[in-house]
Amino acid sequence: MKSATKRYFVELAFHGGAYHGWQIQENAISVQEVLNKALGTLLRVPVNTVGCGRTDTGVHAKQLFAHFDDAVGAIEGNEERIVTGLNALLPTDIAVKQLFVVAPNAHARFDAIKRSYEYHIHFGKNPFLHGFSWQLRDRPDVEAMNEAARHMMKYKDFSCFSKSHTQVFTNNCQLTKAEWQWLDGGRLVFYISADRFLRNMVRAIVGTLMEIGNGKRDLNYIHEVINSKNRSMAGVSVPACGLYLTEVLYPWDEK
Structure with missing residues (x-):
């Protein structure tokens, strides 16, 4: 039957x-x-x-x-x-x-071919963004952060941004987008897409790019961090409230 x-x-x-x-x-x-x-x-x-x-x-x-x-x-x-x-x-x-x-063998995790995230930042106290965005006081150098993001996209091994003691077969990820953009109203959003992400990866990347945007590190820092493959070399993990999973694509979505 x-x-x-x-x-x-x-x-x-x-x-x-x-x-x-x-x-x-x-x-x-x-x-x-x-x-x-x-x-x-x-x-x-x-x-x-x-x-x-x-x-x-x-x-x-x-x-x-x-x-x-x-x-x-x-x-x-x-x-x-x-x-x-x-x-x-x-x-x-x-x-x-x-x-x-x-299909009977379709898998929500393993069949996904692309995932996209956004990280939202706002400046100055705003009760309507509390819990939905990270509040900062000083505006970073977005041009410098975007330059670092462009360099970051040349790499595949992102061990330096992975949470410790995670059980994965590889720390390689293929980035297809990594870009900061200003929104109307002076809000800042980081857009990032890849075939897969490691645990805590986006928040660690944002924290690392902010080190450059705040003038604490120069552009070479992004190369040093990624080549180290060491999480302790990267920036802090920024607050979760600003992070959104925004899109997940499957092979049938592209047909």
């Missing part, structure tokens, strides 16, 4: 301030745990999602995908109703955007 099991992708967005990242933790609340519980409540069976990656504590996501299997055939034809039900069950800081069937 043919199995009724179908694999689904769920697209969601969340404000990460109340969560210890995406991935389930033993003694802390995570986005994955809350989503699994809501799906299990609706489908009336335990559901275990697999995310496209892990975000750190306090990091936000404008777009994140996860996959799971519907073994009871409760979703097909009811996708919109399930999305509505999920959003009714989920807290206000998590929103499901869509739910769609994929």
Whole structure:
């Protein structure tokens, strides 16, 4: 008898301030745990999602995908109703955007070919940006930071920006974008895209580029840091509140 099991992708967005990242933790609340519980409540069976990656504590996501299997055939034809039900069950800081069937072997993490992040900075106290952006007093030299970012894109091994004791097969990443831009209102955003990212990588890169932008280091610093392959050589990890996962692409998105 043919199995009724179908694999689904769920697209969601969340404000990460109340969560210890995406991935389930033993003694802390995570986005994955809350989503699994809501799906299990609706489908009336335990559901275990697999995310496209892990975000750190306090990091936000404008777009994140996860996959799971519907073994009871409760979703097909009811996708919109399930999305509505999920959003009714989920807290206000998590929103499901869509739910769609994929190939049985599709994988939210391993099939992703590109991921993009933004890091937001603002200057001066702004209660409407608190928890959504990193507040700074002095404006950095953005031209110098962009020059360093261009040099950084020549490399592939980013061991120096990886959190210690992570279990990965390689620290190589293929960057396709790394650029600072001013927004209207004097806000500053760092845009970065790659095929994959290491744990804590974006926040460490921002901290390192800020060392150059603040005049504490010269342009050669970026080469010294990357060639060292040593996390202690890089800048500090900047606050999580300014970081957003903004886009995840799959091979079928390019067709």
